[in-house]
């Protein structure tokens with residue numbers, strides 16, 4: 497079984513609590529990653545908005561240091577993945593491939609040079625915004641009236657395409673989303689977003705957005721946040737499965753993956769309380785009549801495909 501989870505916020509939990517990856521107080525820890533057969537894990541550097549004024553890069557660099565220290569501390573089990581092929585190699589060695597993402601372009605502090613330096617430090621995914629407007633684009637909380645990509649945002653997309661980095665459209669408002677799709681020369685990902693048709697939340701994608709991403713070879717990671725799965729009750733495993741089945745219906749089997757958002761969400765679905773349980777989706781998807789091949793795509797091979805295509 498190959499499982500690729502495109503988004504967790506574990507670095508910011510560890511950074512603020514001072515805990516290590518061995519502590520079992522959140523949704524993600526070393527034993528659970530291993531027992532849960534997670535093969536590739538994207539760790540997001542999420543900078544809290546209180547640090548946006550002049551401290552975003554500083555704070556981001558502290559979390560990048562934590563990422564590298566964690567990999568070094570547990571190098572028997574973890575390895576850095578800076579390319580699609582290195583994910584394959586680590587999987588063959590039985591180690592978990594760890595990818596580094598930045599969630600929120602505030603960390604770039606308006607400079608392409610910082611983007612290139614983040615790449616040099618191992619960052620391979622940038623979620624362009626969190627919920628608000630920044631120098632790159634507008635987040636979904638701003639609504640659709642405050643516009644899309646800035647001219648600096650266009651430069652960022654071009655440079656990310658050039659460097660071989662995954663552009664992540666989760667959290668964007670709709671004008672920004674469509675601007676990104678217009679100018680990117682590579683497929684993009686929505687690392688942790690669901691279908692709005694099943695749960696009407698601004699963080700979720702419309703059918704038109706899902707289709708457009710699928711057509712360009714992009715992949716959408718289904719988010720386990722209860723509020724993005726169900727409006728009025730705590731979600732359960734079935735709600736995650738329903739999202740996956742719906743995304744397949746609208747966009748096809750190539751566009752669906754997993755992006756749990758563990759350690760970044762307050763309420764998890766019943767039956768998916770932490771990352772040791774993600775593998776239960778495998779059997780649940782087979783029960784819905786999906787073939788082995790399709791289930792493997794959803795569990796990890798779609799994200800592996802787009803990682804190989806974009807990261808090399």
Ligand SMILES: [Zn+2]
Nearest residue numbers: 599667688760
């Ligand atoms: Zn997020």
